[in-house]
Amino acid sequence: TQSTRPQRMLAAVHNNATRGDPRSVVKAIDQFCRQKEWAMNIGDEKGCILDSVVSEVNPAMVLELGTYCGYSTVRIASQLPPHAKIITLEFNPQNAAVARQIIAWAGLGEKIKLIEGSSGDWIPKLKEQFGVDTFDLVFLDHWKDRYLPDTKLMEECGLLRKGSILLADNVICPGTPEYLEYIRNSPRYKSQYFKSHLEYTRVEDGLEKSIFLG
Numbered sequence: 001t002q003s004t005r006p007q008r009m010l011a012a013v014h015n016n017a018t019r020g021d022p023r024s025v026v027k028a029i030d031q032f033c034r035q036k037e038w039a040m041n042i043g044d045e046k047g048c049i050l051d052s053v054v055s056e057v058n059p060a061m062v063l064e065l066g067t068y069c070g071y072s073t074v075r076i077a078s079q080l081p082p083h084a085k086i087i088t089l090e091f092n093p094q095n096a097a098v099a100r101q102i103i104a105w106a107g108l109g110e111k112i113k114l115i116e117g118s119s120g121d122w123i124p125k126l127k128e129q130f131g132v133d134t135f136d137l138v139f140l141d142h143w144k145d146r147y148l149p150d151t152k153l154m155e156e157c158g159l160l161r162k163g164s165i166l167l168a169d170n171v172i173c174p175g176t177p178e179y180l181e182y183i184r185n186s187p188r189y190k191s192q193y194f195k196s197h198l199e200y201t202r203v204e205d206g207l208e209k210s211i212f213l214g
């Protein structure tokens with residue numbers, strides 16, 4: 001039977017990355033996407049911006065919306081301090097299955113909690129189900145029309161504290177106009193745009209970093 005792109009990406013990780021070495025997993029996926037098949041990982045160029053935000057925030061608790069195959073999950077988790085955790089939400093079972101194996105190959109299973117389900121269902125349950133207080137960093141990379149409703153939901157559920165950082169992928173391409181309009185005009189956030197390129201291409205894209213002011 002025909003394999004899927006995520007399954008071919010997983011095969012590339014098994015064939016080209018060293019088990020237990022997260023950077024080699026990231027490198028193998030980037031090589032696969034540049035040389036074989038484009039895929040919607042944040043990629044190496046925007047990934048460097050993600051890395052710098054993670055090391056600046058040095059978060060104890062991270063939430064990722066939209067795991068896909070786990071590329072950014074591995075990239076973030078590989079930089080977390082000891083005892084820090086990332087919760088990542090993914091509602092497509094096939095993608096979640098591939099992500100679990102990529103995360104396992106990287107050896108980061110202890111730092112990553114992958115929840116199979118939709119952000120809208122799970123954001124309201126994170127406190128009671130997982131004893132979460134607030135998140136220091138949230139990475140938004142799921143369906144682009146969910147960025148705004150989920151940000152409002154996180155506010156309502158008390159998952160953000162003064163100083164929490166939201167980092168949103170694809171604010172130019174494919175674009176998240178309603179989210180940008182809200183976050184850039186809300187007195188409750190201070191935002192900064194990091195200009196870059198759509199993964200593995202020369203098309204403009206960028207990340208929006210926003211600090212929740214409480």
Ligand SMILES: Cc1ncnc2c1ncn2[C@@H]1O[C@H](/C=C/CNC(=O)c2cc(-c3ccc(F)cc3)cc(O)c2O)[C@@H](O)[C@H]1O
Binds near residue numbers: 065091117
């Ligand atoms: C509410 C909810 N809950 C849980 N999981 C959810 C969820 N909503 C989506 N997911 C999950 O997350 C991933 C989806 C990611 C969506 N990302 C993009 O669409 C995307 C697209 C491009 C792109 C750019 C130019 C093109 F020409 C084509 C594509 C680039 C990107 O970087 C993207 O992120 C996917 O694994 C999906 O199952």
Ligand SMILES: [Mg+2]
Binds near residue numbers: 042170
């Ligand atoms: Mg993206």
